[in-house]
Amino acid sequence: xxxxxxxxxxxxxxxxxxxxxDRLDLHVERGQxxxxxxxxxxxxxxxxxxxxGLIHPSxxxxxxxxxxxxxxxxxxMRRVGALVxxxxxxxxxxxxxxxxxxxxxxxxxxxxxxEVLAIVRLxxxxxxxxxxxxxxxxxxxxxxxxxxxxxxxxxxxxxTNGLDPAGIHEIRDLIRRMPREHGITVLVSSxxxxxxxxxxxxxxxxxxxRLIFQGRIEELRARSREHVRVEIDRPADALVAASGLGARLxxxxxxxxxxxxxxxxxxxxxxxxxxxxxxxxxxxxxxLSLEDIFLELTGEAGAA
Amino acid sequence: MSELTHAARxxxxxxxxxxxxAYLAADWRRMRRTWLxxxxxMGPLGVTLMGVILFLMAGEPxxxxxxxxxxxxxxxxTGELGMVQVLALGLGAALLASMIVDxxxxxxxxxxxxGLPVSRGMVYGVKFAWAAALLAVSSVLMAVGYVALMVWxxxxxxxxxxxxxxxxxxxxxxxxxxxxxxxxSTSMRNQALPLAVGVLTPIFGMGMSTMxxxxxxxxxxxxxxxxxxxxxxGGPGESLTWLTPGVIVGLxxxxxxxxxxxxxxxxxxxxx
Numbered sequence: 001x002x003x004x005x006x007x008x009x010x011x012x013x014x015x016x017x018x019x020x021x022d023r024l025d026l027h028v029e030r031g032q033x034x035x036x037x038x039x040x041x042x043x044x045x046x047x048x049x050x051x052x053g054l055i056h057p058s059x060x061x062x063x064x065x066x067x068x069x070x071x072x073x074x075x076x077m078r079r080v081g082a083l084v085x086x087x088x089x090x091x092x093x094x095x096x097x098x099x100x101x102x103x104x105x106x107x108x109x110x111x112x113x114x115e116v117l118a119i120v121r122l123x124x125x126x127x128x129x130x131x132x133x134x135x136x137x138x139x140x141x142x143x144x145x146x147x148x149x150x151x152x153x154x155x156x157x158x159x160t161n162g163l164d165p166a167g168i169h170e171i172r173d174l175i176r177r178m179p180r181e182h183g184i185t186v187l188v189s190s191x192x193x194x195x196x197x198x199x200x201x202x203x204x205x206x207x208x209x210r211l212i213f214q215g216r217i218e219e220l221r222a223r224s225r226e227h228v229r230v231e232i233d234r235p236a237d238a239l240v241a242a243s244g245l246g247a248r249l250x251x252x253x254x255x256x257x258x259x260x261x262x263x264x265x266x267x268x269x270x271x272x273x274x275x276x277x278x279x280x281x282x283x284x285x286x287x288l289s290l291e292d293i294f295l296e297l298t299g300e301a302g303a304a
Numbered sequence: 305m306s307e308l309t310h311a312a313r314x315x316x317x318x319x320x321x322x323x324x325x326a327y328l329a330a331d332w333r334r335m336r337r338t339w340l341x342x343x344x345x346m347g348p349l350g351v352t353l354m355g356v357i358l359f360l361m362a363g364e365p366x367x368x369x370x371x372x373x374x375x376x377x378x379x380x381x382t383g384e385l386g387m388v389q390v391l392a393l394g395l396g397a398a399l400l401a402s403m404i405v406d407x408x409x410x411x412x413x414x415x416x417x418x419g420l421p422v423s424r425g426m427v428y429g430v431k432f433a434w435a436a437a438l439l440a441v442s443s444v445l446m447a448v449g450y451v452a453l454m455v456w457x458x459x460x461x462x463x464x465x466x467x468x469x470x471x472x473x474x475x476x477x478x479x480x481x482x483x484x485x486x487x488x489s490t491s492m493r494n495q496a497l498p499l500a501v502g503v504l505t506p507i508f509g510m511g512m513s514t515m516x517x518x519x520x521x522x523x524x525x526x527x528x529x530x531x532x533x534x535x536x537x538g539g540p541g542e543s544l545t546w547l548t549p550g551v552i553v554g555l556x557x558x559x560x561x562x563x564x565x566x567x568x569x570x571x572x573x574x575x576x
Contacts, residue, residue, distance in 0.1 A: 088416035
């Protein structure tokens with residue numbers, strides 16, 4: 001049995017000559033929280049719109065639970081809940097009425113409206129007009145609407161956009177609970193790596209419409225090579241002095257970077273520098289942060 | 305993990321087709337607290353009040369024909385208000401069509417609604433059905449308004465057949481314009497153009513003898529002419545043509561089928 005909840009093959013969307021989404025092969029497995037990461041304008045929302053059958057791909061195909069969208073969307077959309085871009089709500093209706101509109105179309109009992117309102121903690125504000133809600137409440141209302149049909153897949157497009165730290169924390173918590181408590185697979189997009197890092201189990205990085213990384217978040221983190229950085233006073237001479245250490249040494253401004261963390265390598269380097277009377281100010285072990293890796297990935301893709 | 309997903313699946317109802325009633329009910333909930341319902345009442349009320357003012361200001365000159373026995377009471381009231389009703393129907397159709405889709409434009413809810421397992425054609429068809437229903441309510445209320453005026457002015461026995469005709473036939477003849485306006489209002493976010501078209505076309509359409517009689521805007525005038533049983537005052541040159549009530553209904557249905565289908569296809573293809 002195919003355990004891929006979302007699968008796209010060569011998914012492409014062109015506007016004129018520009019490919020906004022370029023030959024995307026997404027794989028989201030059941031039970032994952034898939035972080036869809038990319039800068040603003042990288043093609044995240046366009047991809048999600050194609051997954052939801054809201055726009056037609058220029059080329060390639062998308063499948064949800066093995067069913068082609070948009071061709072078979074009527075059969076599969078019952079199992080999908082989504083919050084696409086900014087939250088959609090009828091400003092003149094109460095939060096409860098907003099959910100009732102969706103519940104009516106999905107033929108869901110009113111009891112479920114109360115449940116999802118409780119999940120997103122809007123029970124106390126259910127009777128207020130949605131137009132008077134704060135941005136965070138509107139966002140939560142949108143998530144409640146996505147959850148109301150008890151979906152197996154929830155697609156959330158930048159769900160924490162414009163929220164304050166408390167709101168971000170709350171939504172992140174909510175997303176992390178979905179697979180655990182409700183068996184829901186989550187596809188969540190963001191332009192913030194830190195956010196994806198805190199909740200996703202898998203990650204896809206999109207840049208300029210192309211998927212430049214896809215895999216478990218640990219694999220991404222494994223790329224965070226450690227190195228030793230040595231700050232010195234005469235970099236030019238230093239490189240010659242330490243040439244015995246081989247090619248793993250590079251000069252970076254007024255420092256040397258040793259692409260190794262073995263204690264003996266570091267000790268040998270310092271010994272060689274001191275022997276040549278070169279001043280050593282600082283020796284530190286450094287790690288590429290996920291942010292650095294992200295920038296490196298997107299930088300490479302941008303240059304290619 | 306597999307157990308969790310299995311449990312979730314079992315809890316979710318099996319996929320099935322959304323019933324028409326659900327579409328209707330969802331749209332009804334959306335329409336509440338909007339201007340759609342007040343507008344439905346205000347249209348006929350406004351035309352009736354205009355009649356009241358007209359007869360209060362210069363009642364006797366207007367009733368001269370009736371007093372002399374040349375005109376029936378029915379001819380007097382429809383002579384004053386028939387053309388106003390034609391304008392109100394055209395304008396009302398434009399406003400209803402615009403407001404019923406602007407609810408979605410303004411709240412940016414197309415993407416939410418069309419992401420649900422709903423048929424886009426049904427979504428569109430139901431919007432048309434609701435706008436048509438509201439316009440029907442207005443038309444019936446307008447007939448009630450005529451009754452009120454006739455009773456108030458003691459204009460003789462009520463012509464029930466003519467009243468029934470004026471409640472139904474002009475409404476049917478307005479549906480093509482409604483379908484056209486809905487198409488226009490759905491296809492663009494900014495409602496300025498659809499509303500401008502909706503305001504101007506009835507004004508030009510009704511007096512414009514150069515426009516073919518089977519065109520939507522002329523149909524309303526023709527229907528009204530039939531309903532009042534002859535030449536409508538204020539519509540110079542408008543007289544009974546080859547358009548019998550049966551032909552008017554047939555043409556209207558044909559226009560509605562073509563225009564609503566076109567709108568449904570447009571929404572189905574639309575990228576949201």
